Amino acid sequence: MELTRRELIAAFLGSAVAASACRRSRSRAPVPGEIIDRAVDTGHRLRGGPLPRAEVAEQVEVLIIGAGIAGLSAAWRLAGAGLKDVRVVELDDAVGGTSRSGKNSVSAFPWGAHYLPAPLTQQGPVMRMLREMGAVKGTDVEGYPTFEEELLIREPDERLFYQGDWYEGLYLYAGASPADLAELKRFEARMNAFAAARDGKGRKAFTVPTALSSDDAEWTALDKVSMAQWMEAEGFRSPRLKWFVDYACRDDYGATSEGVSAWAAIWYFAARQDGKGERSEGFLSWPEGNGRLVRQLMSSLGPKQVERHVLVHTVEPGADGCRVEALDAKEGKPRAFQARQVVFAGPHFVAAHVVAPWRQQRPEWLGAFTYGPWVVANLTLSGPPRSRGFPLAWDNVFYESRSLGYVLATHQALRQYEGGPTVLTWYLPMVGLDVKAEREKVLSAGYAEWEGMVMADLMMAHPGIAEQALRLEVMRWGHAMIRPTPGFMWGPARFAAQESLGRTLHFAHTDLGGMALFEEANWFGVKAAERVLKELGQSVTSWL
Incomplete structure (x- = not known):
């Protein structure tokens, strides 16, 4: 049965947003835009039966499958050890996974993760990376690291919308x-x-x-x-x-x-x-969010080391290396790699379909991994949204909505956007316990439905925002985040997944940490790379 507009908004965002949308139901021109995600369609080819195999395999010392934060962190660590024959292959046309970013004539903006909490310690790979990019200013009297002021979120940083007004902070005082x-x-x-x-x-x-x-x-x-x-x-x-x-x-x-x-x-x-x-x-952030950290990790790699549009469909580990079968996702031509060492830097729900021994006999512990879908939208405005109460902040949260509200992409810019254009990055996690049903809801809604829902949510707090809207782009993440469900963080599945398969296939992904956070992906990427170095006979001083 087809849902009415109000029922659709209530199903995704809650009754308060639906009621507000009904009160403001006068006709308006839809905001031009599109749904921009495409990789989900290509990725589902993994479930479509056997794919063709290549006759000749390309030789490479280390192959990294996946150019999200974990894969790029592994490549960064190997580059730090002086290893040159390293290839990273990625299905999508953009690297970074859920830390990827976009850009238009107004601003750069995130398509997922948009900040990094300032570390409390001087040690570890995240601090090494921040020092490389010149983000660390020094050390305070207690020994904690300090960071360049322009990278720390400037005030006002957070506000909360409730029953018609904005309030400071995220607790409703x-x-x-x-x-x-x-x-x-x-x-x-x-x-x-x-x-x-x-x-x-x-x-x-x-x-x-x-x-x-x-x-x-x-x-x-x-x-x-x-x-x-x-x-x-x-x-x-x-x-x-x-x-x-x-x-x-x-x-x-x-x-x-x-x-x-x-x-x-x-x-x-x-x-x-x-x-x-x-x-x-506090938080370190940039207009493009964690896309800035993606760029930093990429800076350690040569222009030919990262290949996009490569759909890996089979990884066969052996005593002397791994045979990796793939498909050129643009041209449909089979490719193959023979690598001495492989880092599989994708989520384990993908590994279940790709790692040949697991296809033949699926480990029971794979069932413990649960991934929740998200929707992220970037809305370009002719000017900052008008509102009542506490002023526009970096993070703007709606108390009565199931969305997380929005982040202001231009907040960190040195100039004040008192009248100029800006970009809002809007976030909706689909939090239902039945993640399959939530994923189907996300993927079944088209652009018109998402445009209606995003604008209904924003119009509740900013009644005049429709007149300011220039363009809306929507990204659907079907398996955006690993969920730390009860029993998962310290249960056997997560630790079993961290083990290498033989001496040639290693794993790196944020799901190994149980939390979809930059620090977890970075840690496991570096850890996998150091296992690779050890197997290649290199003496390793750990960055961990």
Whole structure:
């Protein structure tokens, strides 16, 4: 049965947005634009039966399959070791995975991840990369790294829309009762205690990356329940606090607190501070979001080392290397590679269809990997959107919508956009527990439906925005983010997936960390590269 416009908006964004759209239902010209994702159609060819094999294989020392952050991080690490015969192949026409970016005449803008939390430590591959790009300014009196001011999100950084007005920050203080505020204070104290906690070996209970966190049962037991269950057991029942925690889970994990492990949700609040509250310098960001970090990783590679439009459909590991069968996704011609070492830097739901031994006998633990879909839209405006209350910020969140609101791509520009054009990057995680049904919903809606939903959401907070809209582009991510579901972070599946297959096939992806975060992808990319170097007989001083 075909849904009405109001029913469609309610199904995706909630009843409050649908009611607002109904009140503002006067006719308007649709915003010109398009759905720009295409790789999903090509990628689904993996399920269409056997694909042709090439007669001759190209010889390469190291082949990296996938040019997302993990694959590029692996290539960056190998380049740092002086390895030259490295090839990266990517299905899409753009590199970076969910950190990719776009650009128009107004601004660069993200198509996914749009910031990097400022690290608290001087060690590790992320800090090495930030030093390479000149982002690190120095060290403060406590030994924490400091960063160049122009990279830190300038104020105002966050605001929240609720019942017609904008308010500062992401917790709804307006109208909060003394009981609400007391519960918030108690929750913050608990998170600070988690952040300060150390085990008998001196390891933080929760830290970045997750691989360095304590594995003591005192903390890992939190992975067995959902964050919603933990909050109920701890007596956290304030609707405002529950919304705030749900927002955190939707923002970083693409799921609500019902579908996120309590360990993962507490990690969100505790891992990036030292137990005294907000210790991190904040967020590092650029107009193109984490596309800037993609560009930095790419700068270590030669122009011919990264090939696009390559659909890898079979990886056959052997004692002396791997045979990799692929298809030129543009011309349909078969290709093959014979590599001494291979890094598969794609998600495990793809690996299940590509790694030959797994096709023949699928490991049971692959079923534990769950990926949530997202939709990202970039809307170009003739000027900044007009609003009432707290002024326009970098991150602009809607309390009454299932979307995450939008990020202002031009916020970090040195000039003020008081009257000039700008770009809004709008985010919608599809948080339902049935990810297959959520994915089908995302892919079934066409441009007209998405245009209607994006504009309905934005018009709730900015009634005049339709007159300012110049162009809308929509990106659907069918398997955008690994979900840290209860039992996954410290269960056997994630650790089984981290193991190499023999001595020639290694894995690197953010799903190995259980969280779709830059730091996790970077960590596992570097880790896989160092396994490659070891197998090639090189002496390795770890960057980890």
